[in-house]
Amino acid sequence: MGKKTTASVNKSKEKRLARKQEQYRIADGMSHVTSANKLTDLASLCKELLVYRSNDLDVEMYTQRVKDLDKSVLDWAIDLTERNMKKLYETCAWGWNKEKKVEEMMDDSAWYLIAKEKSGTLLAFSHFRFDMDFGIPVLYCYEVQVEAEGRRRGLGQRVLSVLEKLALATRMRCVRLTALTHNPAASAFFRACGYVLDETSPALEEAAHYEILSKATDSTEAQET
Ligand SMILES: CC(C)(COP(=O)(O)OP(=O)(O)OC[C@H]1O[C@@H](n2cnc3c(N)ncnc32)[C@H](O)[C@@H]1OP(=O)(O)O)[C@@H](O)C(=O)NCCC(=O)NCCS
Secondary structure (H helix, E strand, C coil): CCCCCHHHHHHHHHHHHHHHHHHHHHHHHHHHHHHHHHCCCHHHHCHHHCEEEECCEEEEEEEEEHHHCCHHHHHHHHHHHHHHHHHHHHCCCCCCCHHHHHHHHCCCCCEEEEEEECCCCEEEEEEEEEEEECCEEEEEEEEEEECHHHCCCCHHHHHHHHHHHHHHHCCCCEEEEEEECCCHHHHHHHHHCCCEECCCCCCCCCCCCEEEEEEECCHHHHHHC
């Protein structure tokens, strides 16, 4: 075995250091995810965005963990998802599996943002989670669904703004989501709201029916608040 040169010793030291830094980075991200999931009052982090009065809408929003959600509200969210998405799922490799979708929507880690008109009519919701994804802490938007009569009035955009504020306040690195590529309305919507193709999105030849989009949070600002 030959003698190690100073250069090779430095290189292995550098590698060890880089590995340690990566471990710290992941542990740090995980601690933010754990803290976010322990919060009991997300509303206080975004309260200025929870009332939406525009385009003839007078809407109030609230956030809850799935276990605290009223059963009738969860049933409505499942039904709206089916009405909005079933056909789109059926026309791609995923297919529509209601049981699987309900299981996903009722997962313990699910958080909900519910938008309701003053009159009581439920208009829109998002299912989101605080999670580690590809080694970074993210707010993953599993669903954003708006009732047909509530669309093109800025409500979907406001729902995303609330998620972005929550991501910033809880030190998530971005809001990330999966979108079907054959859903042009959603594609136009997310892009209009500033979402871009994420580095984790699969290459076209791997999976043409979906893409991963994201919008970065300004974590520097978050750390200062
Ligand atoms: C996609 C969806 C969430 C958008 O919600 P929305 O409340 O209608 O969106 P907004 O009114 O906030 O739209 C903001 C901007 O996005 C773009 N946009 C929204 N819907 C669009 C559409 N159908 N076609 C083209 N651009 C659209 C526009 O630029 C719009 O601004 P403008 O109305 O001033 O032109 C809603 O249409 C929906 O629930 N669709 C069915 C379910 C779905 O596809 N969900 C997303 C996948 S999980």
